Amino acid sequence: MALSTEELERYNRNILLEGMGEEGQQRLKRAKVLVVGAGGLGSPVLYYLAAAGVGEIGICDGDILDLSNLQRQILHNTQDLQKNKAQSAKEKLEILNPTLKINTHKERLNVNNILGILKDYDLVIEATDAFVSKFLVNDACVLANKVLVRGSALHFCGQAMSIKPKESACYACLFDKPPKGAVLTSAEVGILGSVAGLFGCIEANEAIKILTGVGKPLFNQLLSCDIRDMEFRKINIKRNPCCRVCGENGLNALDSKFYT
Structure with missing residues (x-):
């Protein structure tokens, strides 16, 4: 897929990178990425996937923007209050880079719709704040054989990892199932907006590395940081052969009871 004259200029700083070149930029142009x-x-x-030139981006979010979101959800502004977040995001990205195809999925993922949405994309990025959603996306990606980049941010801390189904450790190898009972949320303990920004950037970097083949993604590794001391840690994770999702006798279908 050849790059146009405009694309060669727009992505010039990408193309100059060692290991990237026009071939790497063409891979980004061909890519289809779903951001949950x-x-x-x-x-x-x-923002960074659109700026980098990922050719087709899906945005899945059924939430409506409220005022407390604006402290960290920098894709939106005050004029977007009470608007669906996927729609608001699409409007901003089309202004940033009108050459891309942007799809919106203005719904919450569940066992009935997730596999149908995932099937049209090459790579999935999980950027949610709910444990149940994190497990649902992980499990569906393993079933659908979709590479997944996942992240989390809460309080002053963040985490990120990348998952290649049946080859590297999945989220369920690390945490078997969603915790029972009350789970702390940003509404209770807060979140520093820049922590979400930092780990969102890390997720974007992971996706670009995987799509272009440049660098070493976080497969079988969990990257974490508490920004109060700014110490990054990489924890090695082994794929669990008995994992309920990606193990030898792993998941064959999604069960709605598990994700409620």
Whole structure:
């Protein structure tokens, strides 16, 4: 897929990078990426994927923007209050880069719709703030054999990892199932907006590395940081052969009871 004169100019600084070149930029142009969540993590993910020239981007978010979101969800502004986040995100990205195809999925993912949405994309980025959603996206990506980049941010801390189904450790190898009972949320303990921005940028970097083949993604590794001391840690994770999702006798279908 040849690059136009305008694209060669727009992506010049990408193309100059060692290992990237026009071939790497063409891979980004051919790529189809689904971003689940257009909030604190999803905002920088979407901005940087669009700026980098990912040819087709899907945005999945059924939430409506409220005032407390604007402290960290930088893709949106005050004029977008009460608007669907996927729609608001699309409007901003089309202004940034009108050459791209932007799809919106203005709905919450569930066992009935997720596999149908995932099937049209090459790579999935999970940028949600709910444990149940994180497990649902992980499990569906393993079933659909879709590479997944996932992240989280809460309080002063963030995490990120990348997953190649049946080859590297998945989220369920690390955490078997969603925790029972109350789970702390940003509405209770807060979140520093820039932490979500930092780890959203890391997720975007992971996606670009995987799509272009440049660099070493976070497969079988969990990257974490508490920005109060700014110490990044990489924790090695082994794929669990007995994992309920990606193990030898792993998941064959999604069960709605598990994600409620």
